[in-house]
Amino acid sequence: MPIARSLRQLGAVLALLPAVALAQTVGGPLSPLPPVPELAxxxxxxxxxxxxxxxxxxxxxxxxxxxxxxxxxxxxxxxxxxxxxxxxxxxxxxxxxxxxxxxxxxxxxxxxxxxxxxxxxxxxxxxxxxxxxxxxxxxxxxxxxxxxxxxxxxxxxxxxxxxxxxxxxxxTLLTPGSRFDRYLQGDTAILSTDEKYGYQRFQEYGCIACHQGVNIGGNMLQKFGVLGDYFKDRGNPTPADLGRFNVTGDEEDRHVFKVPSLRNVAVTAPYFHDGSAATLEAAVDVMFRYQLGRTPSDEDKALIIQFLKTLTGQWQGKPL
Amino acid sequence: MMLTRRRSFLLLATSAALLASVLVYLYLMSKADESDTYAQARDLIRQIKQNDSQWENEILKARTTINYNYDPLVSPLVEMKQLWRAFDNIEAHHRHAATPAWRAAYADYQQALEDKSRWVERFKSHNAILRNSLAFLPTAADGIQVQLGQLDATDTLRLHSIATDTYDLMLSSLEFAQMTTDDKAADILVGLNKLAVNKERLPAEFHGPIDILSNHIALILREQPRVNQLLEQIEAVAVAERLDTITQMLDRDERAALLIDQRYHFYLLVFSTLLMLLLLYMAVCLLRSFSEINRVNRALMGANDELEQRVERRTLALTQASTALQREIDERTLLESQLVQSEKLASLGQLAAGVAHEVNNPIGFVSSNLGALDDYFSRLQDMLKAYRQAEIAIDPATLSASLATLRTEIELDYILDDIPLLIRESKDGISRVGQIVKDLKDFSRVDSNQDWQWANLQQGIESTLNIVASELKYKADLVKAYAPLPEVECLPSQINQVIMNLVVNAAQAMGPQRGTITLRSGCEGEQVWIEVADNGCGIPADSLQKIFDPFYTTKPVGQGTGLGLSLSYGIIKRHRGEIHVLSEVGVGTTFRIELPVHQTRAA
Missing domain, CATH: 1.10.760.10 (Cytochrome c-like domain)
Incomplete structure (x- = not known):
């Protein structure tokens, strides 16, 4: 029985592994912006x-x-x-x-x-x-x-x-032409090695679990403080801190917010719904602590921030 | 009348409108060939279902994939909502959304979709962090193992046991992700406790990684059942079944609609046939009434024509009557004038007759006295002759001489010669006066004025000519070519008047030169005729017809009354005779009178 059980366990793990391996080879969880639509x-x-x-x-x-x-x-x-x-x-x-x-x-x-x-x-x-x-x-x-x-x-x-x-x-307010989009579109040389490492860290640490899709976020809701109580630590709770709870009244939606897009993140400080993070560094720190429950090395954090800066696109032909 | 017509018009209009609307209604009901929209609707539902299954596919993918792109979990919902809007638009035409069954089906689907999207939304959130932790787990465990390996192995057995515990915990957690059972959960909890205990036994630098690991495992322990539960909930939401229900209802409705269509087709056919028959009947009625109208019209026209004819006839009769009246009036006027004229003539005749009568007496004794005077004078001549012879014998001579002187002085011889002549002439004069008086009496016939009598026309003519002789004397010569005439039954004075008229007219027709008037007479069987012809100026053709009309005259005012010929015409007609005229301008005119010898007068 234990043998059979451990075999089953192993089988389960083995069954999981190809799926994990597969995920990293297909397409990728991020995609470039579509062209600005032609509207009336x-x-x-x-x-x-x-x-x-x-x-x-x-x-x-x-x-x-x-x-x-x-x-x-x-x-x-x-x-x-x-x-x-x-x-x-x-x-x-x-x-x-x-x-x-x-x-x-x-x-x-x-x-x-x-x-x-x-x-x-x-x-x-x-x-x-x-x-x-x-x-x-x-x-x-x-x-x-x-x-x-x-x-x-x-x-x-x-x-x-x-x-x-x-x-x-x-x-019509799309900002295509970010360096990262051009990288995704095949211009791999446009990113520096560090920025590419930054993208890798972004994936490895699991930022990408929520910030994915064409808008690098924006397509799901998430609890703010998955692995830690952000609001307790921040203090001064406001009604807005309840997030989606204010809409649904569902306890499960307490502190749940829309995952924001990371496009143009470098030029849209301050961050979070409460505007509490004045810099990217501060924001990344909060994310690691409360969302990922991990402690990155300073190097990794710097790389990720470098990557985030490649997400700044253009509007009317000029970088934002 | 007006009211009934309006009412019947209203009735007609109403029934026409009713029939038309029934026809249109049936047509619309039968025309509603909705197979197209049904097909479209079914297709949309099929597409929604496709999106739904794609959605579920993506959910399955998302639960096994780390670093998953959640966009495909958003887009099917957007797509489904769009498709549903299109479906709703189509269905709005079907009008069956109002039935409770449809409302329920709609509500069920909407509720299902809402539930599903809510669960999917939650699934995204929970799955994302679960996958992230699961993916991180081996790394986290490895980190601890590596760290453990770096420790100075003072208590290798314990370290080994800690490593095994950690590894087991990781494996259990991974296994838990595959087979989420309470047993496993209990195992993991035990493992977590062990890890917490082990943590205390390890140096401080282990605390952080172990906390992180246990946090993530705790997250897995918390989130995996939640994710599984959400998946079950998602699976339990019967969006596809709801869509199938809708499809089935669409099919059923379509069949029902088809049946209704067919039924209405049939109704339409029947109704059209009935309508056609009605139209035919009405056409027949119309034709019939048209022919009736035509018949009545014709009758009316006939009546009208007849009426017109009658009116015409009446008008004619009236005209005739009026003409007759006019004629009568004219005749009356003429008669009156004639009467006046004849009265005038009659009184003139009477006067003349009276004068003649009075003159007759002196004429008688003057005439007889003249005879006696003639006789006495011849005897006186003889006496005077004797005296003359005796004169020579008278002595003294002086006396005889004075007698001879006196005789010479008084021209006795001449007297003696002239007296017989004077007496003869006086006698002649007296006899002429007598003749005139007699003629006057003959002409006027005062004594037998208006009596029909047998008269010698020639005698009348002569008398008349004598009366007008003075008028003829300087103008024309008379030529008489009489054939002997029998006595004629007539009103002699009137015939004389006619002759006088004609003769005076003839004399007046003469120009400055002296002309000839020819009087002829004759007898033809029971008819006698008299002609008065002149060689005067003649009468123009256009006047010729009018000469017998009363008051027609070409003479200057005062010379003629215009009644002469008309009066003559009337007189001749009274004698049932004829009067004709032949005339040529510049050559002359001839009047001819024809009279019957006998007047067969009816009472």
């Missing part, structure tokens, strides 16, 4: 104007671009951006770049589409503090918008179309 130019242009239009906020003070600054990596450099009333928002502003490739929007993943995201932000009493009737009326009162919407949409200006225009514009 009039809708994109309307979306661009709306994105920069403060009339979306209740007191005409904030536009989307106030926080999602396209010249600052699609976010701002504040831990917590101010809302229309000047009070800091509960969570850090994520980058708008490549947001269309995220499976969900917001840190707590409460929106599944960009349209939904726009809808919620405008209504949010902390963010834009407006309501759609007002916004649609303001837009419809503008003859330029009216003409533009009449050209781009059959129904002209309405809530759905305003949201769609915003989302359509955001779908």
């Amino acid at each position: 130019a009039e809708r994109v242009e309307l979306g661009r104007r709306l994105f920069n239009d403060p009339r979306l906020s209740s007191d005409n003070s904030l536009s989307c671009a106030s926080c999602h600054r396209l010249d600052q990596g699609g976010a701002d450099n504040l831990p917590l951006s101010p809302g229309f009333d000047g009070k800091p928002l509960p969570v850090n502003t994520p980058s708008v770049f490549n947001a269309s490739l995220n499976a969900r929007q917001f840190w707590d993943g409460r929106a599944q589409t960009l349209e939904e995201q726009a809808h919620l932000v405008v209504q949010s009493p902390a963010e834009m503090g407006s309501d759609w009737q007002v916004v649609v009326r303001r837009i419809a009162d503008d003859p330029d918008y009216r003409a533009g919407f009449a050209r781009a949409y059959d129904q002209g200006v309405d809530e759905h179309n305003v949201q769609n225009a915003l989302a359509t514009f955001q779908r």
